[in-house]
Amino acid sequence: MLKKRFITSVVSLVILGAVLFVVPAVVARLVITAVILIGAWEWSGFLSLAGNAARFAYVAVIAALMASIMFVVPEMSDRLLQLACVWWFVAFLWTFAFPTPIPSAVRWLCGALVLVPLFVALLSLYSLAPKYLLFALLIVWAADMGAYFAGKQFGRVKLAPSISPGKTWEGVFGGLLMVVVLSLVWAHYADLQASVLLPFCLAVAALSVVGDLTVSMFKRTAGVKDSGRMFPGHGGVLDRIDSVAAAAPLFLLGLTWLGLIA
Numbered sequence: 001m002l003k004k005r006f007i008t009s010v011v012s013l014v015i016l017g018a019v020l021f022v023v024p025a026v027v028a029r030l031v032i033t034a035v036i037l038i039g040a041w042e043w044s045g046f047l048s049l050a051g052n053a054a055r056f057a058y059v060a061v062i063a064a065l066m067a068s069i070m071f072v073v074p075e076m077s078d079r080l081l082q083l084a085c086v087w088w089f090v091a092f093l094w095t096f097a098f099p100t101p102i103p104s105a106v107r108w109l110c111g112a113l114v115l116v117p118l119f120v121a122l123l124s125l126y127s128l129a130p131k132y133l134l135f136a137l138l139i140v141w142a143a144d145m146g147a148y149f150a151g152k153q154f155g156r157v158k159l160a161p162s163i164s165p166g167k168t169w170e171g172v173f174g175g176l177l178m179v180v181v182l183s184l185v186w187a188h189y190a191d192l193q194a195s196v197l198l199p200f201c202l203a204v205a206a207l208s209v210v211g212d213l214t215v216s217m218f219k220r221t222a223g224v225k226d227s228g229r230m231f232p233g234h235g236g237v238l239d240r241i242d243s244v245a246a247a248a249p250l251f252l253l254g255l256t257w258l259g260l261i262a
Contacts, residue, residue: 012240016137020130028130029123036119037063038237042227043111046218047104058108065116070123077120084117084249088207091214091246099162102221110218114211114245121248128261135186136204136251140243142182143175143205144212150174159209164216172209179205192260200254204247211246215239 019028040062044055069080087110094100102110125133151171159167183201187194215238219227228236255261 016134020126020134025126028126032122032126033066033119035237035241036066036115036122038228039118039241040111040115042236042238043115043218045224045227046111046222047107048222058111062112062115065112066119069116069120077124078253080117080120081249081253084113084121085253087113087117088210088214088246088250092207092210095160095163095210095213095217098160098217099220102218107218107221114215114242117249118241118245121252122244124252125248128255132255132261136248137244138182138186139179139201139204139251140208140247142178143208144243145175146178147171147175147209150177160213163213163220167213175209176202176205196258197260200258200260204251204254207250208243208247211243214246215242 019031023031037059040059041055043062044058047055047058049055049058069076122133125136147167148171151166151168151174154170154174155168157169158165159169159172179201180198183198184194186192186201187197215227219225226235227238
């Protein structure tokens with residue numbers, strides 16, 4: 001399993017590098033859009049819909065919301081990102097109450113709250129400069145990798161056993177330690193103040209854990225282990241972007257609030 005995960009990660013990194021730094025911008029934006037729509041298709045599997053037609057209808061609703069915020073009311077993008085941060089705080093509190101029943105209408109709404117702000121954040125970060133999008137992803141990946149290896153080696157105290165029994169507090173702290181290292185390296189090479197960048201990156205990383213747990217709640221409600229099978233050893237698109245969905249809106253807003261845009 002570890003070998004399969006490693007191979008998948010390497011291939012994904014090569015593809016990501018090409019998307020961010022090689023292909024034309026229009027292609028990169030189309031790829032980002034496609035990833036979110038695939039995520040919407042996977043989320044529709046949490047909704048107890050009857051047949052593929054209903055699932056495509058849900059994807060169409062998400063696509064319409066994405067198009068509206070980008071082309072009809074782009075001035076609402078910041079408000080949407082702020083709403084997303086509020087949603088993820090609510091989701092954080094929700095994880096303490098789970099397991100709770102999640103009505104179908106709530107699952108519909110939460111899918112939009114996860115996917116549409118993520119779409120706006122990813123496109124906006126790419127438009128600012130691909131390096132910002134890359135850094136946001138690196139924070140999430142550092143937290144995830146650190147958590148995986150620290151949890152395997154030292155994990156004892158369960159983080160949220162009713163949601164994700166394999167996650168531990170030791171894993172969380174291992175992930176945050178990896179983010180500390182990444183932040184200090186980035187601050188040095190980007191000539192940024194570590195005293196500002198480090199707590200910001202730790203906050204983004206901590207919120208990424210909430211994203212992972214939140215999507216896991218919906219998967220448990222739907223009775224599925226993985227959202228899909230697109231990435232061997234990793235699951236589906238949602239399994240790869242759940243942490244990013246929580247982290248990216250805060251990361252984008254924080255870049256401006258803290259003056260981290262070079």
